[in-house]
Amino acid sequence: MTRADFSDMKIGKGVEWAAHSCALLALLPANAALALEALADFIGVPSPYLAKQMQLLSKAGIVKAKRGVAGGYKLARLPETISLWDITGAIDGTTPSFRCTEIRQKGSCGASSDEVLTACKIAASFKHAEDKFRQELNNVKLPELVAGIAQDVSDQRKSRIKTWIEQNAAFST
Amino acid sequence: MTRADFSDMKIGKGVEWAAHSCALLALLPANAALALEALADFIGVPSPYLAKQMQLLSKAGIVKAKRGVAGGYKLARLPETISLWDITGAIDGTTPSFRCTEIRQKGSCGASSDEVLTACKIAASFKHAEDKFRQELNNVKLPELVAGIAQDVSDQRKSRIKTWIEQNAAFST
DNA sequence: GCATTATGGATATTTTTTATCTTTAATTAA
DNA sequence: TTAATTAAAGATAAAAAATATCCATAATGC
Ligand code: FES
Ligand code: FES
Numbered sequence: 094m095t096r097a098d099f100s101d102m103k104i105g106k107g108v109e110w111a112a113h114s115c116a117l118l119a120l121l122p123a124n125a126a127l128a129l130e131a132l133a134d135f136i137g138v139p140s141p142y143l144a145k146q147m148q149l150l151s152k153a154g155i156v157k158a159k160r161g162v163a164g165g166y167k168l169a170r171l172p173e174t175i176s177l178w179d180i181t182g183a184i185d186g187t188t189p190s191f192r193c194t195e196i197r198q199k200g201s202c203g204a205s206s207d208e209v210l211t212a213c214k215i216a217a218s219f220k221h222a223e224d225k226f227r228q229e230l231n232n233v234k235l236p237e238l239v240a241g242i243a244q245d246v247s248d249q250r251k252s253r254i255k256t257w258i259e260q261n262a263a264f265s266t
Numbered sequence: 267m268t269r270a271d272f273s274d275m276k277i278g279k280g281v282e283w284a285a286h287s288c289a290l291l292a293l294l295p296a297n298a299a300l301a302l303e304a305l306a307d308f309i310g311v312p313s314p315y316l317a318k319q320m321q322l323l324s325k326a327g328i329v330k331a332k333r334g335v336a337g338g339y340k341l342a343r344l345p346e347t348i349s350l351w352d353i354t355g356a357i358d359g360t361t362p363s364f365r366c367t368e369i370r371q372k373g374s375c376g377a378s379s380d381e382v383l384t385a386c387k388i389a390a391s392f393k394h395a396e397d398k399f400r401q402e403l404n405n406v407k408l409p410e411l412v413a414g415i416a417q418d419v420s421d422q423r424k425s426r427i428k429t430w431i432e433q434n435a436a437f438s439t
Numbered sequence: 440g441c442a443t444t445a446t447g448g449a450t451a452t453t454t455t456t457t458a459t460c461t462t463t464a465a466t467t468a469a
Numbered sequence: 470t471t472a473a474t475t476a477a478a479g480a481t482a483a484a485a486a487a488t489a490t491c492c493a494t495a496a497t498g499c
Contacts, residue, residue: 103276104364112388137372141490160445161497177391191277199310202427214414215285222402229395241387254375314459333476334466
């Protein structure tokens with residue numbers, strides 16, 4: 094049972110890490126990969142735990158992992174095809190946040206099971222609201238994210254990041 | 267520290283109970299109230315725990331509690347002014363689901379705190395999505411909820427419910 | 440073969456949620 | 470005024486989930 098089987102719309106902090114990791118990987122040249130240690134160093138989080146998030150991203154087909162010398166992570170597909178919802182879903186799962194326990198059928202005036210044909214209006218309303226939530230996140234693709242994050246970064250820091258990448262990325266020959 | 271101070275967009279099962287409780291209270295005549303025990307019996311949940319939800323609804327000004335003989339709960343305001351978001355917020359709190367820990371400022375290429383003027387694009391995107399979620403729930407008022415739930419209830423059961431209310435509600439003289 | 444790097448599983452810790460109980464305060468009716 | 474009734478508040482306990490780490494294993498390139 095992976096963690097994703099359980100989660101719901103509550104957003105774990107792993108999502109923040111994963112999203113920033115993807116944003117960084119999007120800056121890499123096509124022939125480069127970043128090892129877990131380098132990634133954790135850049136993001137500033139403990140690597141053993143970040144490893145879990147990266148594994149989930151890998152299983153979801155968002156990043157591609159390569160083992161061995163000069164291995165590491167890179168994006169598995171074009172940044173334009175990766176949305177914030179994809180990342181959220183990979184880390185936290187896609188289980189709906191509202192859990193209807195069918196209390197309509199309980200209690201002294203509970204309905205019989207053959208009477209409840211449609212979803213309860215309450216549950217349906219939450220489902221609808223969650224759809225909006227999901228759609229909104231699905232509209233935010235990686236390039237937009239990268240651009241938004243870059244807005245706040247000074248030219249000086251941008252070049253520092255560029256240098257860091259050159260020094261820490263593993264380039265395939 | 268109340269529970270509401272901590273919660274986020276993850277929806278606890280208490281919300282389902284509270285929403286159905288409000289839907290029931292909306293059926294009451296203006297001069298009637300329902301005691302906790304009766305409410306718990308109708309909904310089919312343990313009363314000690316439901317008490318907590320009712321207290322939260324009371325504190326939020328959604329229901330009005332009256333102690334003593336012939337006391338109980340009734341709606342504190344017009345059903346038209348009570349939304350599903352009001353109920354959700356009262357029970358689960360309104361803390362945003364996404365927690366930005368400002369990892370921009372961490373790690374080997376972290377930005378200095380005076381450099382991050384605006385909210386991180388990632389955090390901003392989640393905030394935007396959550397706003398949509400909230401708006402959607404805020405558009406669902408109690409009358410719509412009651413009507414939606416009633417759709418699935420047979421005439422026979424409707425009259426059973428009506429009888430139950432007459433027998434279990436406390437009417438002020 | 441050897442060094443390197445991700446994977447998967449197991450496990451530990453902490454936090455949050457869920458559930459219950461007990462004491463206190465308020466209200467009304469007799 | 471007294472007794473019965475009912476909600477409020479707080480303490481606490483049990484269960485579940487999130488968070489964090491470690492280790493043995495498998496894959497990869499030299
Ligand atoms: S029965 Fe589950 S929300 Fe109404
Ligand atoms: S720093 Fe928190 S989401 Fe980017």
